[in-house]
Amino acid sequence: MAFNIAEFRSQLQGDGARPNLFEVALTLPAVIAPGNATTKLTFMAKTAQLPGSTVGLVPLQYFGREVKLAGNRTFADWTITVINDEDFSVRKGFEKWMNALNQHRFNRRNSFFASATSYTTDAFVRQYGKTGNKIKEYRFVGMFPNDLAPIDLDWSANDTIEEYTITLAYQWWEDAAIGI
Numbered sequence: 001m002a003f004n005i006a007e008f009r010s011q012l013q014g015d016g017a018r019p020n021l022f023e024v025a026l027t028l029p030a031v032i033a034p035g036n037a038t039t040k041l042t043f044m045a046k047t048a049q050l051p052g053s054t055v056g057l058v059p060l061q062y063f064g065r066e067v068k069l070a071g072n073r074t075f076a077d078w079t080i081t082v083i084n085d086e087d088f089s090v091r092k093g094f095e096k097w098m099n100a101l102n103q104h105r106f107n108r109r110n111s112f113f114a115s116a117t118s119y120t121t122d123a124f125v126r127q128y129g130k131t132g133n134k135i136k137e138y139r140f141v142g143m144f145p146n147d148l149a150p151i152d153l154d155w156s157a158n159d160t161i162e163e164y165t166i167t168l169a170y171q172w173w174e175d176a177a178i179g180i
Contacts, residue, residue: 021127021129023125029121044085054074075172081164100112120171138173145168147166
C-alpha cells in the first residue's frame with residue numbers, strides 16, 4: 001500500500017543515515033607531512049562525500065539504431081572542506097605535498113616522488129550510525145591533491161572561521177568492508 005506510514009517506518013533502518021556523522025582519514029606522505037596534519041585533518045574535515053562513479057557508454061550504430069554498450073568506469077575527483085586554525089598545519093601539509101608534485105619556481109617534481117606510488121596515498125571516509133557504530137566505509141586508492149582552493153579574507157567576516165576546499169584525484173574507490 002502506497003500510503004502506509006508504519007510500513008515506511010519499518011523500511012527506514014535506524015531512522016535513516018545522517019550526513020553529519022562521518023570522518024575523513026587520510027595519511028599525508030611521510031616525507032612531507034608537517035607535525036600533526038594527518039591527525040588534525042580527521043577533526044578539521046568539515047564536509048566530504050560518499051563517492052560515486054560513472055560507467056561510460058560505447059554507442060554502436062546498427063541499421064540506423066544506436067545500441068548502447070557498457071564502457072569503462074570513471075571516478076570524479078573528491079572534494080573535502082577543511083576548517084582552518086591558526087597553526088595552518090593541514091594547509092601547510094597540502095601546500096608542501098603539492099609543491100613536491102610540481103614546484104612553483106622550477107616546474108619539476110621533487111626526487112623523493114619519483115614514482116606514482118611514492119606521491120599517492122589511500123584515504124577513507126567513514127559513515128557512522130547514531131549509536132556511534134561504523135555503518136559504511138569507503139577506501140580511495142592512489143589519492144593525491146590536484147586543487148587547493150584559496151582562503152577568502154574579509155574585514156567584515158566577523159564570528160566566522162576560515163574554511164577552504166581540497167580537491168583530490170584518485171584511481172578508484174572500494175567499499176572497505178567488501179573490497180569492491
